[in-house]
Amino acid sequence: MTDEFHRIRRLPPYVFAEVNKAKAAARARGEDIIDLGMGNPDSPTPPHIVRKLVETVADPRSHRYSVSRGIPGLRRALAGYYERRFNVGLDPETEVIATLGSKEGLANLSAAITSPGDTILVPNPSYPIHQFGFIIAGASVRSIPATPDEDMLRALDRAVRHSVPKPTALIVNFPSNPTAFVANLDFYRELVAFARREQIWIMSDLAYAEIYFGDEPPPSILAVEGAKDIAVEFTSMSKTYSMAGWRMGFAAGNPRLIQALTRIKSYLDYGAFTPIQVASVAALNGPQDCVAEVRALYRDRRDVLIKGLHAAGWDVPAPQGSMFAWAPIPEPFQHLGSVGFSKLLLEQAGVAVAPGLGFGEYGEGFVRIGLVENTQRLRQAIRAIKGFLSSHGISGTSDAEQRPMAAEVAHS
Known part of the structure; x- marks a missing residue:
């Protein structure tokens, strides 16, 4: 052995x-x-979110198994957030799934779409799960520059021309952990055009969407026309609402990728504890002060x-x-x-x-x-x-x- x-x-x-x-x-x-x-x-965590958790915990019916892909109200609340924040329309039934934090969603989608030996493009440096989710699934990772600029785009072009096998997926994360780089919508347009042309999936990690210090809030890649043809985006309650230990996140975007993640998760978990999901609805739909x-x-x-x-x-x-x-x-x-x-x-x-x-x-x-x-x-x-x-x-x-x-x- x-x-x-x-x-x-x-x-x-x-x-x-x-x-x-x-x-x-x-x-x-x-x-x-x-x-x-x-x-x-x-x-x-803001008091009104905690109150909703406590209120829901008091109901014994909430202690049963939950829904792996998220209760309907939570998926609708996430779709509402995307409409308000990014002007992006999402179908809560086919384009949204709740995850146990964005990290779990990234790892399980990596497993769902990866075959041993696949080539995946990942910025370096980046949050460890971005590359190791795919490595655990048996893929090979090719590093690309972490800056949202021409350097990354040129590296993507080289990777497509010189990688064997051809890359199947790309990770992006802006605002970035650890570098704090921020991307704009023009960069995402070029990225989406490239990925659609080369038929490469994009997995965007937008966990820090609400932690920004410039005048313009960070955009969603899904705001680019045609992005949902090839992209899925992960968001999280952890930083926005100081709910890190609650382990609540989402994936949204391409229906085929959402379905793949839904199927994998149906074998692995029963979803987050229902009171956490209900409290997350209160967070997304409630006051945003x-x-x-x-x-x-x-x-x-x-x-x-x-x-x-x-x-x-x-x-x-x-x-x-x-x-x-x-x-x-x-x-x-x-x-x-x-x-x-x-x-x-x-x-x-x-x-x-x-x-x-x-x-x-x-x-x-x-x-x-x-x-x-x-x-x-x-x-x-x-x-x-x-x-x-x-x-x-x-x-x-x-x-x-x-x-x-x-x-x-x-x-x-």
Whole structure:
């Protein structure tokens, strides 16, 4: 018997494990660790959503098996959201399915549409499930640039011409985790035209649709004419409504892909707990002030973080979307790599970040910093990082010098 099962052998060692182990050891010693490594929302779920959950739990009938593809009211609510937000019409019966978070939906659709040896196009760096969902299903992954621009489009053209077998599917994720890149509708139009011409499925991850900081909200790829011929899009309640632990998401778009996911899920689960689905209806159909408040919260945290890191001597671009900053490792530490730098930052500053290598080999040289602590804790983290950088010869700016930069961040 082999030491490892075949599918397990295709999964590399978990890159984040080393940092997580060091973090756990530090906490066991009683050290105060500021954890900016995991994208885990710290805000409470809005009260009206919780009330609906509690109300529904009190009904014993809600404790029975639910519906794998989502209760009808929930699928209608998601279709209503797409109509209001993106001006996209969806048939709740054939073009919408509820998932146990977007991660589960991505993984199960990967399994549903993949044959061993298929070639899949995935941005690098990207959220791990984007490539490993397909790898677990037996596919080969070809990396493409993660930027929503001509570089990605040229790479897609090369991949089609030089990959054997020809690629069957493409993953995109904007606003992106981990890079925070944001795409516009013109880019999606080019992407859809390419995919329709080459007969390639598109799986779009739009989990951060409502966490944006520019004037224009991120678009849906389904808003492009003809997109539903080849595309399916995943959304999530986790970040928009601070419902990460509730595990509720959706897939919407191409009926054939939705049917494939529906069939796979019918064998694997009975759907989310009914009270969670009912509460999710209340979230989608209810007052949306809470969404704007969450967006403002992350904007404030972004501004505090970026301003503080610049003042500390760490030049980190201001993200335009998502709940992350994608930070290049300062030059004196680049020889350590992202894992080594993350461990050193944890050891000497008490701040945990996610090593970029965990998101693909082209994530090396970066770390991902989550906006997952309140501004007081972020300022505490910044002071610790400033001391850490100063001890290694990196000096920051004075208050007067950083004022123009701070104003630029605030208005971006």
